[in-house]
Amino acid sequence: MELRMPHRNMLKRLENFPTQLKTFTHGDTNNSQMSVHFERYLNELQNWGLVININDVWHITGFGLAALHEKKDRVTPARIASGTTTESYDGKDLRNTCGRKGAYDFLKYPSKIGGNMVYPKISV
DSSP: OOOOHHHHHHHHHHHHSOEEHHHHHHSOOSOTTGGGGHHHHHHHHHHTTSEEEETTEEEEOHHHHHHHSOOOOOOOOOOOOOOOSSSOOOOGGGTTSOOSTTTTGGGGSOEEETTEEEOOSSOO
């Protein structure tokens, strides 16, 4: 279960004091289009155990407070290091992958990398 922004907003409104559904729907002047979905969001939160309805008044539970204040770790992608110009490329990773004769003849010739001529260490 991942809390979307409307769920978080509803939990924030319930964090300070219990509220009736009528207060949610009629007191929302900032986003009147969302007010028709409040009941659905509250029912979803109740199914997840984050809020509870007692005598038509919505209360936040301890699980709701924990979910509201939970900090999620963001997964950062692994950084890809750039190539180096100090070593020469020998083409070992390309060997025996192509059966066509003369496919790797380009490895016999020097390459210009970073403004420097790089000569192959071994010939293919």
